[in-house]
Amino acid sequence: MNIVLKPTADISSEKRGNGEPLREDDLSVNTWPNAADEDLESAIDELEDGPSIAQPKSDAEKALSVHSNVLARTVSGTSRRSRADPGPPPDGGLVAWSQVALLHLTIFSTFGYITAFGSFQTYYQAILGVSTSKISWIGSVQLFLLFFIGTFSGRALDAGLFRPVYTAGAILQILGIFTTSVATEYWQLLLAQGFCMGIASGLQFCPSMGLCATYFVRRRALVLGVGALGSCTGGVLFPILVQQLLPRIGFGWTVRIVGFIMVLVNAITVAFYRTRLPPRKTGPIVEWAAFREAPYTLYCIASFLFFWGLYFAFFYVGSYSRDRLGMSYQASVNLLLAMVCTGFIFRLLPNFLADKLGPVNLILPFTFVCGIMMFAWIGVDSPGTLYVFALLYGPGAAGIQSMYPATLASLTSDMSKAGVRMGMSFTVVSFASLTGPPLAGALIQYHGGNYLYAQTWAGTSFLAAGIVLIAARVAKVGWRVRCRI
Secondary structure, eight states: OOOOOOOGGGGGGOBOTTSOBOOGGGOOOOSSOOTTHHHHHHHHHHHHHOOOOOOOOOHHHHHHHHHHHHHHHHHHTOOTGGGSOOOSOOSSSHHHHHHHHHHHHHHHHTHHHHHTHHHHHHHHHHHHOOOHHHHHHHHHHHHHHHHHHHHHHHHHHHTTOHHHHHHHHHHHHHHHHHHHTTOOSHHHHIIIIIIIHHHHHHHHHHHHHHHHHTTOSTTHHHHHHHHHHHHHHHHHHHHHHHHHHHHHHHHHHHHHHHHHHHHHHHHHHHHHOOOOSOOOOOOOSOOGGGGGSHHHHHHHHHHHHHHHHHTHHHHHHHHHHHHTTOOOHHHHHHHHHHHHHTTSGGGTHHHHHHHHHOHHHHHHHHHHHHHHHHHHHTTOOSHHHHHHHHHHHHHHHHHHHHHHHHHHHHTOSOGGGHHHHHHHHHHHHHHHHHHHHHHHHHHHHHTTTOOHHHHHHHHHHHHHHHHHHHHHHHHHHTTOSSOOO
Protein backbone atom coordinates (compact mmCIF):
# COMPACT_ATOMS: atom_id res chain seq x y z
CA MET A 1 0.00 0.00 0.00
CA ASN A 2 1.32 3.48 -0.92
CA ILE A 3 0.70 6.42 1.38
CA VAL A 4 0.61 9.86 -0.24
CA LEU A 5 1.10 12.78 2.08
CA LYS A 6 0.08 16.28 0.96
CA PRO A 7 2.84 18.88 1.45
CA THR A 8 2.34 21.25 4.34
CA ALA A 9 2.56 24.21 1.98
CA ASP A 10 -0.83 23.24 0.53
CA ILE A 11 -2.58 23.55 3.87
CA SER A 12 -3.45 27.18 3.37
CA SER A 13 -5.09 26.39 0.04
CA GLU A 14 -7.63 24.08 1.63
CA LYS A 15 -11.10 25.49 2.30
CA ARG A 16 -13.58 25.07 5.09
CA GLY A 17 -17.19 24.30 4.29
CA ASN A 18 -17.99 28.06 4.50
CA GLY A 19 -15.25 28.96 2.00
CA GLU A 20 -12.74 30.40 4.55
CA PRO A 21 -9.11 29.23 4.36
CA LEU A 22 -8.12 26.34 6.63
CA ARG A 23 -5.62 27.37 9.31
CA GLU A 24 -3.10 25.10 11.06
CA ASP A 25 -4.99 25.61 14.32
CA ASP A 26 -7.91 23.74 12.77
CA LEU A 27 -5.83 20.61 12.36
CA SER A 28 -6.38 18.36 15.37
CA VAL A 29 -5.86 14.74 16.28
CA ASN A 30 -8.87 12.61 17.03
CA THR A 31 -7.91 11.02 20.36
CA TRP A 32 -10.53 8.27 20.06
CA PRO A 33 -9.99 6.45 16.74
CA ASN A 34 -12.80 5.45 14.45
CA ALA A 35 -13.05 2.71 11.88
CA ALA A 36 -11.32 4.78 9.20
CA ASP A 37 -8.20 5.06 11.35
CA GLU A 38 -7.67 1.32 11.01
CA ASP A 39 -6.70 1.80 7.35
CA LEU A 40 -3.85 4.10 8.31
CA GLU A 41 -2.66 1.79 11.06
CA SER A 42 -2.71 -1.17 8.70
CA ALA A 43 -0.57 0.81 6.28
CA ILE A 44 1.94 1.60 9.03
CA ASP A 45 2.06 -2.06 9.98
CA GLU A 46 2.79 -3.00 6.39
CA LEU A 47 5.64 -0.51 6.22
CA GLU A 48 7.10 -1.78 9.51
CA ASP A 49 6.59 -5.50 9.14
CA GLY A 50 6.69 -5.94 5.37
CA PRO A 51 3.92 -6.54 2.85
CA SER A 52 1.15 -8.93 3.71
CA ILE A 53 -2.08 -10.09 2.18
CA ALA A 54 -4.97 -8.62 4.15
CA GLN A 55 -8.57 -9.56 3.89
CA PRO A 56 -11.00 -6.67 3.43
CA LYS A 57 -12.90 -5.69 6.57
CA SER A 58 -16.34 -4.33 7.00
CA ASP A 59 -16.83 -1.04 8.83
CA ALA A 60 -18.10 -2.89 11.89
CA GLU A 61 -15.04 -5.16 11.95
CA LYS A 62 -12.74 -2.15 11.58
CA ALA A 63 -14.43 -0.34 14.46
CA LEU A 64 -14.20 -3.43 16.68
CA SER A 65 -10.54 -3.94 15.81
CA VAL A 66 -9.48 -0.36 16.44
CA HIS A 67 -11.34 -0.19 19.76
CA SER A 68 -9.62 -3.46 20.77
CA ASN A 69 -6.27 -1.89 19.91
CA VAL A 70 -7.08 1.13 22.03
CA LEU A 71 -7.94 -1.11 24.98
CA ALA A 72 -4.74 -3.12 24.60
CA ARG A 73 -2.62 0.01 24.43
CA THR A 74 -4.39 1.54 27.41
CA VAL A 75 -3.56 -1.53 29.51
CA SER A 76 0.06 -1.77 28.36
CA GLY A 77 0.67 1.96 28.30
CA THR A 78 2.01 1.90 24.71
CA SER A 79 1.03 3.62 21.51
CA ARG A 80 2.24 4.07 17.97
CA ARG A 81 3.88 7.29 19.03
CA SER A 82 5.73 5.46 21.82
CA ARG A 83 7.62 3.41 19.23
CA ALA A 84 9.67 6.48 18.34
CA ASP A 85 13.31 6.40 19.42
CA PRO A 86 13.61 8.62 22.52
CA GLY A 87 17.24 9.39 21.71
CA PRO A 88 20.41 8.66 23.68
CA PRO A 89 20.26 8.22 27.47
CA PRO A 90 20.34 11.58 29.27
CA ASP A 91 23.13 10.48 31.66
CA GLY A 92 21.74 12.85 34.27
CA GLY A 93 18.92 15.21 35.07
CA LEU A 94 16.13 15.18 37.62
CA VAL A 95 14.15 12.30 36.13
CA ALA A 96 17.21 10.10 35.60
CA TRP A 97 18.57 10.58 39.12
CA SER A 98 15.11 10.11 40.61
CA GLN A 99 15.09 6.64 39.02
CA VAL A 100 18.39 5.90 40.76
CA ALA A 101 16.84 6.86 44.11
CA LEU A 102 13.84 4.65 43.36
CA LEU A 103 16.14 1.74 42.43
CA HIS A 104 17.87 2.16 45.78
CA LEU A 105 14.50 1.91 47.53
CA THR A 106 13.52 -1.19 45.53
CA ILE A 107 16.74 -3.03 46.37
CA PHE A 108 16.41 -1.82 49.97
CA SER A 109 13.05 -3.60 50.36
CA THR A 110 13.98 -6.73 48.35
CA PHE A 111 17.66 -7.68 48.50
CA GLY A 112 18.19 -5.69 51.69
CA TYR A 113 15.41 -7.54 53.48
CA ILE A 114 16.82 -10.90 52.34
CA THR A 115 20.33 -9.91 53.47
CA ALA A 116 18.89 -9.33 56.95
CA PHE A 117 17.55 -12.88 57.18
CA GLY A 118 20.35 -13.78 59.60
CA SER A 119 18.53 -11.87 62.34
CA PHE A 120 15.44 -14.04 61.72
CA GLN A 121 17.50 -17.25 61.43
CA THR A 122 18.72 -16.91 65.00
CA TYR A 123 15.25 -16.10 66.36
CA TYR A 124 13.50 -18.90 64.45
CA GLN A 125 16.05 -21.39 65.67
CA ALA A 126 15.23 -20.45 69.26
CA ILE A 127 11.41 -20.59 69.03
CA LEU A 128 10.57 -23.15 66.35
CA GLY A 129 12.67 -26.04 67.56
CA VAL A 130 13.67 -27.13 64.02
CA SER A 131 17.13 -27.65 62.53
CA THR A 132 19.25 -24.79 61.24
CA SER A 133 19.25 -26.37 57.79
CA LYS A 134 15.46 -26.43 57.68
CA ILE A 135 15.19 -22.79 58.80
CA SER A 136 17.71 -21.62 56.20
CA TRP A 137 15.41 -22.89 53.43
CA ILE A 138 13.21 -19.84 54.12
CA GLY A 139 15.99 -17.41 53.22
CA SER A 140 17.35 -19.61 50.43
CA VAL A 141 13.96 -19.82 48.71
CA GLN A 142 13.79 -16.00 48.74
CA LEU A 143 17.21 -15.75 47.10
CA PHE A 144 16.40 -18.44 44.56
CA LEU A 145 13.15 -16.80 43.47
CA LEU A 146 14.74 -13.33 43.31
CA PHE A 147 17.34 -14.55 40.79
CA PHE A 148 15.28 -17.19 38.98
CA ILE A 149 12.15 -15.11 38.41
CA GLY A 150 14.38 -12.17 37.52
CA THR A 151 15.46 -14.17 34.48
CA PHE A 152 11.95 -13.75 33.07
CA SER A 153 10.62 -10.61 34.78
CA GLY A 154 13.54 -8.59 33.47
CA ARG A 155 12.14 -9.04 29.99
CA ALA A 156 8.88 -7.39 31.05
CA LEU A 157 10.67 -4.05 30.65
CA ASP A 158 11.44 -4.86 27.00
CA ALA A 159 7.84 -5.91 26.38
CA GLY A 160 6.39 -2.69 27.83
CA LEU A 161 4.94 -4.47 30.89
CA PHE A 162 7.14 -2.94 33.59
CA ARG A 163 4.36 -1.28 35.56
CA PRO A 164 1.91 -4.23 35.87
CA VAL A 165 4.73 -6.66 36.70
CA TYR A 166 6.30 -4.33 39.28
CA THR A 167 2.92 -3.54 40.84
CA ALA A 168 2.13 -7.26 41.13
CA GLY A 169 5.41 -7.64 43.00
CA ALA A 170 4.47 -4.79 45.34
CA ILE A 171 1.13 -6.41 46.16
CA LEU A 172 2.75 -9.79 46.83
CA GLN A 173 5.45 -8.21 48.99
CA ILE A 174 2.90 -6.47 51.21
CA LEU A 175 0.79 -9.64 51.37
CA GLY A 176 3.85 -11.70 52.28
CA ILE A 177 5.16 -9.45 55.04
CA PHE A 178 1.82 -9.10 56.81
CA THR A 179 1.06 -12.82 56.62
CA THR A 180 4.54 -13.45 58.02
CA SER A 181 3.59 -11.33 61.04
CA VAL A 182 0.79 -13.75 61.98
CA ALA A 183 2.66 -16.98 61.13
CA THR A 184 3.34 -19.30 64.05
CA GLU A 185 4.56 -22.51 62.37
CA TYR A 186 7.45 -23.34 60.07
CA TRP A 187 5.36 -24.13 56.98
CA GLN A 188 3.51 -20.83 57.34
CA LEU A 189 6.79 -18.90 57.45
CA LEU A 190 8.11 -20.84 54.46
CA LEU A 191 5.04 -19.92 52.38
CA ALA A 192 4.75 -16.29 53.50
CA GLN A 193 8.35 -15.17 53.94
CA GLY A 194 10.01 -17.66 51.61
CA PHE A 195 7.74 -18.12 48.60
CA CYS A 196 5.44 -15.08 48.64
CA MET A 197 8.13 -12.51 49.35
CA GLY A 198 10.62 -14.34 47.14
CA ILE A 199 8.27 -14.12 44.15
CA ALA A 200 7.65 -10.45 44.95
CA SER A 201 11.38 -9.72 44.99
CA GLY A 202 11.85 -11.53 41.70
CA LEU A 203 9.13 -9.43 40.04
CA GLN A 204 10.67 -6.15 41.23
CA PHE A 205 14.45 -6.56 41.39
CA CYS A 206 15.56 -7.25 37.81
CA PRO A 207 13.07 -5.00 35.93
CA SER A 208 13.96 -1.99 38.10
CA MET A 209 17.69 -2.58 37.49
CA GLY A 210 17.08 -2.67 33.76
CA LEU A 211 14.88 0.43 33.80
CA CYS A 212 17.46 2.50 35.67
CA ALA A 213 20.24 1.39 33.30
CA THR A 214 18.33 2.84 30.31
CA TYR A 215 18.90 6.38 31.64
CA PHE A 216 22.71 6.18 31.79
CA VAL A 217 25.68 5.11 29.68
CA ARG A 218 28.80 6.90 30.89
CA ARG A 219 27.83 6.65 34.58
CA ARG A 220 26.04 3.32 34.42
CA ALA A 221 28.46 1.40 36.66
CA LEU A 222 28.32 4.12 39.32
CA VAL A 223 24.54 4.36 39.09
CA LEU A 224 23.99 0.63 39.52
CA GLY A 225 26.46 0.69 42.40
CA VAL A 226 24.43 3.40 44.13
CA GLY A 227 21.30 1.35 43.57
CA ALA A 228 22.98 -1.78 44.90
CA LEU A 229 23.75 0.09 48.12
CA GLY A 230 20.09 -0.50 48.92
CA SER A 231 20.99 -4.02 49.98
CA CYS A 232 23.35 -2.54 52.57
CA THR A 233 20.79 0.04 53.71
CA GLY A 234 18.16 -2.65 54.16
CA GLY A 235 20.71 -5.07 55.57
CA VAL A 236 21.44 -2.55 58.32
CA LEU A 237 18.01 -1.03 59.02
CA PHE A 238 15.97 -4.23 59.17
CA PRO A 239 18.27 -6.08 61.64
CA ILE A 240 18.34 -2.96 63.87
CA LEU A 241 14.54 -2.87 63.89
CA VAL A 242 14.36 -6.56 64.72
CA GLN A 243 17.03 -6.26 67.40
CA GLN A 244 15.41 -3.28 69.14
CA LEU A 245 11.71 -4.07 68.73
CA LEU A 246 11.53 -7.86 69.06
CA PRO A 247 12.20 -8.00 72.83
CA ARG A 248 9.81 -5.10 73.47
CA ILE A 249 6.74 -5.58 71.27
CA GLY A 250 7.08 -9.17 70.08
CA PHE A 251 7.51 -10.81 66.69
CA GLY A 252 4.12 -9.92 65.20
CA TRP A 253 4.28 -6.15 65.60
CA THR A 254 7.98 -6.03 64.76
CA VAL A 255 7.27 -7.58 61.37
CA ARG A 256 4.21 -5.34 60.89
CA ILE A 257 6.36 -2.24 61.37
CA VAL A 258 8.71 -3.60 58.70
CA GLY A 259 5.60 -4.11 56.58
CA PHE A 260 4.49 -0.48 57.00
CA ILE A 261 7.93 0.62 55.78
CA MET A 262 7.51 -1.58 52.71
CA VAL A 263 4.05 -0.12 52.06
CA LEU A 264 5.59 3.37 52.00
CA VAL A 265 8.48 2.27 49.77
CA ASN A 266 6.17 0.60 47.28
CA ALA A 267 3.80 3.56 47.21
CA ILE A 268 6.70 5.84 46.25
CA THR A 269 8.26 3.54 43.66
CA VAL A 270 5.01 2.57 41.93
CA ALA A 271 4.03 6.25 41.69
CA PHE A 272 7.30 7.66 40.34
CA TYR A 273 9.02 4.99 38.23
CA ARG A 274 9.09 6.13 34.58
CA THR A 275 10.02 3.90 31.64
CA ARG A 276 12.10 5.65 28.98
CA LEU A 277 12.29 3.25 26.05
CA PRO A 278 9.35 2.05 23.93
CA PRO A 279 8.42 -1.65 23.89
CA ARG A 280 10.58 -3.74 21.60
CA LYS A 281 10.84 -7.31 20.42
CA THR A 282 13.08 -9.56 22.49
CA GLY A 283 15.19 -12.53 21.56
CA PRO A 284 15.12 -16.06 22.98
CA ILE A 285 15.31 -16.65 26.72
CA VAL A 286 18.20 -19.11 26.29
CA GLU A 287 21.10 -18.78 23.87
CA TRP A 288 22.60 -22.26 23.88
CA ALA A 289 25.48 -21.17 21.66
CA ALA A 290 26.84 -19.11 24.56
CA PHE A 291 27.92 -22.28 26.34
CA ARG A 292 30.26 -23.05 23.45
CA GLU A 293 32.29 -19.98 24.45
CA ALA A 294 34.81 -21.03 27.10
CA PRO A 295 35.05 -17.67 28.96
CA TYR A 296 31.27 -17.46 29.44
CA THR A 297 30.85 -21.09 30.47
CA LEU A 298 33.75 -20.92 32.92
CA TYR A 299 32.39 -17.71 34.43
CA CYS A 300 28.96 -19.31 34.96
CA ILE A 301 30.68 -22.19 36.78
CA ALA A 302 32.68 -19.74 38.92
CA SER A 303 29.51 -17.75 39.67
CA PHE A 304 27.78 -20.89 40.91
CA LEU A 305 30.73 -21.71 43.16
CA PHE A 306 31.15 -18.31 44.84
CA PHE A 307 27.40 -17.75 45.26
CA TRP A 308 27.14 -21.28 46.67
CA GLY A 309 29.08 -20.24 49.76
CA LEU A 310 28.45 -16.48 49.75
CA TYR A 311 25.40 -16.31 52.04
CA PHE A 312 26.53 -18.99 54.49
CA ALA A 313 28.16 -16.40 56.77
CA PHE A 314 25.27 -13.92 56.47
CA PHE A 315 22.77 -16.60 57.54
CA TYR A 316 24.84 -18.38 60.20
CA VAL A 317 27.26 -15.93 61.84
CA GLY A 318 24.58 -15.03 64.41
CA SER A 319 23.82 -18.67 65.19
CA TYR A 320 27.55 -19.39 65.50
CA SER A 321 28.01 -16.58 68.00
CA ARG A 322 25.23 -17.91 70.21
CA ASP A 323 25.80 -21.67 69.82
CA ARG A 324 29.62 -21.75 69.96
CA LEU A 325 30.58 -18.58 71.86
CA GLY A 326 27.54 -17.99 74.10
CA MET A 327 26.90 -14.44 72.88
CA SER A 328 23.52 -12.76 73.39
CA TYR A 329 20.92 -12.30 70.65
CA GLN A 330 21.61 -8.54 70.53
CA ALA A 331 25.34 -9.18 70.12
CA SER A 332 24.69 -11.70 67.34
CA VAL A 333 22.70 -9.10 65.41
CA ASN A 334 25.53 -6.60 65.91
CA LEU A 335 27.84 -9.07 64.16
CA LEU A 336 25.57 -9.17 61.15
CA LEU A 337 25.40 -5.36 61.15
CA ALA A 338 29.20 -5.14 61.23
CA MET A 339 29.46 -7.51 58.28
CA VAL A 340 26.96 -5.55 56.20
CA CYS A 341 28.21 -2.07 57.13
CA THR A 342 31.81 -2.76 56.11
CA GLY A 343 30.50 -3.67 52.67
CA PHE A 344 29.14 -0.16 51.97
CA ILE A 345 32.27 1.28 50.39
CA PHE A 346 33.09 -1.94 48.56
CA ARG A 347 29.82 -1.79 46.64
CA LEU A 348 30.94 1.50 45.07
CA LEU A 349 34.75 1.46 45.02
CA PRO A 350 35.10 -1.51 42.62
CA ASN A 351 32.78 0.22 40.14
CA PHE A 352 35.14 3.23 40.07
CA LEU A 353 38.21 1.03 39.58
CA ALA A 354 36.66 -1.36 37.06
CA ASP A 355 37.11 1.03 34.12
CA LYS A 356 40.86 1.23 34.79
CA LEU A 357 41.70 -2.26 36.05
CA GLY A 358 38.96 -4.44 34.56
CA PRO A 359 36.09 -6.28 36.31
CA VAL A 360 37.69 -9.74 36.10
CA ASN A 361 40.93 -8.45 37.61
CA LEU A 362 38.93 -6.98 40.50
CA ILE A 363 36.59 -9.85 41.29
CA LEU A 364 39.49 -12.32 41.56
CA PRO A 365 41.04 -10.94 44.78
CA PHE A 366 37.62 -10.53 46.41
CA THR A 367 36.89 -14.21 45.71
CA PHE A 368 40.17 -15.40 47.24
CA VAL A 369 39.71 -13.10 50.26
CA CYS A 370 36.35 -14.74 50.98
CA GLY A 371 37.89 -18.22 50.63
CA ILE A 372 40.74 -17.38 53.00
CA MET A 373 38.35 -15.87 55.55
CA MET A 374 36.18 -18.99 55.53
CA PHE A 375 39.19 -21.10 56.52
CA ALA A 376 40.21 -18.43 59.06
CA TRP A 377 36.74 -18.74 60.61
CA ILE A 378 37.68 -22.25 61.72
CA GLY A 379 40.14 -20.77 64.24
CA VAL A 380 37.71 -18.19 65.69
CA ASP A 381 37.20 -18.90 69.40
CA SER A 382 36.29 -15.54 70.94
CA PRO A 383 33.86 -12.67 70.28
CA GLY A 384 36.74 -10.34 69.36
CA THR A 385 38.14 -12.59 66.65
CA LEU A 386 34.61 -13.23 65.34
CA TYR A 387 34.18 -9.46 64.89
CA VAL A 388 37.48 -9.37 62.97
CA PHE A 389 36.18 -12.12 60.71
CA ALA A 390 32.93 -10.22 60.09
CA LEU A 391 34.78 -6.97 59.33
CA LEU A 392 37.02 -8.68 56.74
CA TYR A 393 34.50 -11.02 55.14
CA GLY A 394 31.91 -8.25 54.61
CA PRO A 395 34.02 -6.27 52.10
CA GLY A 396 34.96 -9.43 50.21
CA ALA A 397 31.34 -10.52 49.83
CA ALA A 398 30.29 -6.97 48.86
CA GLY A 399 32.99 -6.84 46.19
CA ILE A 400 31.79 -10.08 44.61
CA GLN A 401 28.16 -8.95 44.57
CA SER A 402 29.13 -5.57 43.12
CA MET A 403 31.36 -6.91 40.33
CA TYR A 404 29.28 -9.94 39.32
CA PRO A 405 27.23 -8.20 36.55
CA ALA A 406 30.13 -6.07 35.29
CA THR A 407 32.40 -9.10 35.01
CA LEU A 408 29.82 -10.95 32.94
CA ALA A 409 29.57 -7.99 30.56
CA SER A 410 33.36 -7.86 30.13
CA LEU A 411 33.39 -11.51 29.02
CA THR A 412 30.60 -10.96 26.46
CA SER A 413 31.82 -10.12 22.96
CA ASP A 414 28.43 -9.22 21.45
CA MET A 415 26.74 -6.74 23.80
CA SER A 416 23.40 -7.20 22.02
CA LYS A 417 23.33 -10.61 23.71
CA ALA A 418 24.28 -9.31 27.15
CA GLY A 419 20.68 -9.34 28.39
CA VAL A 420 19.88 -12.95 27.59
CA ARG A 421 23.28 -14.08 28.88
CA MET A 422 22.73 -12.23 32.14
CA GLY A 423 19.40 -14.02 32.51
CA MET A 424 21.02 -17.38 31.90
CA SER A 425 23.68 -16.63 34.50
CA PHE A 426 20.95 -15.53 36.94
CA THR A 427 19.39 -18.97 36.54
CA VAL A 428 22.67 -20.68 37.40
CA VAL A 429 23.21 -18.43 40.42
CA SER A 430 19.65 -18.98 41.64
CA PHE A 431 20.26 -22.69 42.18
CA ALA A 432 23.52 -21.96 44.01
CA SER A 433 21.70 -19.54 46.34
CA LEU A 434 18.91 -22.07 46.87
CA THR A 435 21.11 -24.98 47.91
CA GLY A 436 24.08 -23.28 49.60
CA PRO A 437 22.76 -22.27 53.06
CA PRO A 438 20.67 -25.44 53.57
CA LEU A 439 23.70 -27.55 52.63
CA ALA A 440 25.76 -25.66 55.21
CA GLY A 441 23.07 -26.31 57.82
CA ALA A 442 22.99 -29.99 56.95
CA LEU A 443 26.79 -30.21 57.35
CA ILE A 444 26.57 -28.48 60.75
CA GLN A 445 23.87 -30.89 61.88
CA TYR A 446 25.79 -33.90 60.53
CA HIS A 447 28.87 -32.87 62.55
CA GLY A 448 26.85 -32.55 65.77
CA GLY A 449 26.60 -28.76 65.77
CA ASN A 450 30.25 -28.20 64.87
CA TYR A 451 30.79 -25.73 62.00
CA LEU A 452 34.06 -27.26 60.73
CA TYR A 453 32.62 -29.18 57.78
CA ALA A 454 30.50 -26.24 56.65
CA GLN A 455 33.40 -23.79 56.92
CA THR A 456 35.68 -26.12 54.96
CA TRP A 457 33.04 -26.60 52.26
CA ALA A 458 32.46 -22.84 51.88
CA GLY A 459 36.17 -22.02 51.82
CA THR A 460 36.85 -24.70 49.21
CA SER A 461 33.95 -23.43 47.13
CA PHE A 462 35.41 -19.90 47.06
CA LEU A 463 38.92 -21.07 46.23
CA ALA A 464 37.61 -23.30 43.45
CA ALA A 465 35.67 -20.32 42.10
CA GLY A 466 38.88 -18.28 42.05
CA ILE A 467 40.71 -20.97 40.09
CA VAL A 468 37.88 -21.21 37.55
CA LEU A 469 37.88 -17.38 37.23
CA ILE A 470 41.59 -17.52 36.38
CA ALA A 471 40.77 -20.14 33.73
CA ALA A 472 38.06 -17.87 32.30
CA ARG A 473 40.53 -14.99 32.13
CA VAL A 474 43.12 -17.14 30.37
CA ALA A 475 40.49 -18.36 27.89
CA LYS A 476 39.65 -14.73 27.09
CA VAL A 477 43.06 -13.01 26.87
CA GLY A 478 45.67 -15.73 27.39
CA TRP A 479 48.40 -15.50 30.02
CA ARG A 480 48.89 -11.75 29.70
CA VAL A 481 49.09 -10.32 33.20
CA ARG A 482 48.88 -6.60 32.40
CA CYS A 483 45.61 -6.68 30.56
CA ARG A 484 42.42 -4.81 31.49
CA ILE A 485 39.55 -7.26 31.43
